Amino acid sequence: MAKMTLEDLKKLRDEKKKSMDRREVEGKDIEIIIGMATCGIAAGAKDTMSAFLTELDNQNMHNVVVRQTGCMGFCYAEPTVEILMPGMPNILYGNVDKDTAVKIVRKHILGKVLINDHILDRPSADIMQQ
């Protein structure tokens, strides 16, 4: 791959924006929040984030926002991911590896179906006792 400049990057951005404007805007109000503390990183949260970005890009959902946050208190169930979107309850998923990230995009976000075996209750039990 030839070394890109900031101008090349801007051009790419403009092209992508144009194609986004032409299409019906999909995913505008969807937010994915990934826990990226020591526990999350050790459990592979960076790979989870990349898996979300790749799958959402493949599905042309360029408006979805992917944010990072610190420890959500579920160190035993990392990587943890929260999904906020219209038409679905706010859900915190645990043990979200790369395959589960793809499943969340296809089933939860596109299909509006919960992935029951990854849902976490909160706050984490030991924090609640304090």
Add this chain to the structure above:
Amino acid sequence: MHYRITDFLADIVENALDAGSGFTEIKIIQDDGNLKVSVKDTGKGMTEAEILRARDPFGTDGKKHPGRRVGLGIPFLVQALNETGGDFSISSRPGAGTTVSFRFDLRHLDTPPLGSLPETFRQILSLPGSHDMAIHRALETESYDLSRRELLETLEDLESVGSLAILEQYLESLEDSVQSPEKGARHGKNDP
């Protein structure tokens, strides 16, 4: 324990932003079998006692993990460096900021794999907040620089899938430019 060197880096950068750093300077210099990394922040800084506590795996400020006694980021890194002949240093001044530096011996058999720098740069550049970040990456005589402010101006945001997807292309092209073909098999290039 973290698996890749880039995971340690991500963790240290996360600490810098947690400390309220407005400008974080990251250097990753690879030369002669060594990988030297420094993360210099302008966060709240630490006293001598707090530096000692940062190296204690059961030390925490009590805010990030209420009711828990964990703080594993720096202890993980120090342990990995001790086991593989690396170096670690931390200097800090309350109110001025902290600099964490470490060196991994890439020729040591037990040194963790490097991991993907473009993927890691994308992740740390997109950490939320109005902070700025400068990254300098050098591999022997080749190098490139990244400025979070410039990237933000160019892409308009660093959180939408559209922006982050093309940012990865950009970062990969820069990393490719410092990895010449004959170095393709070197440590780190083909890591998972």
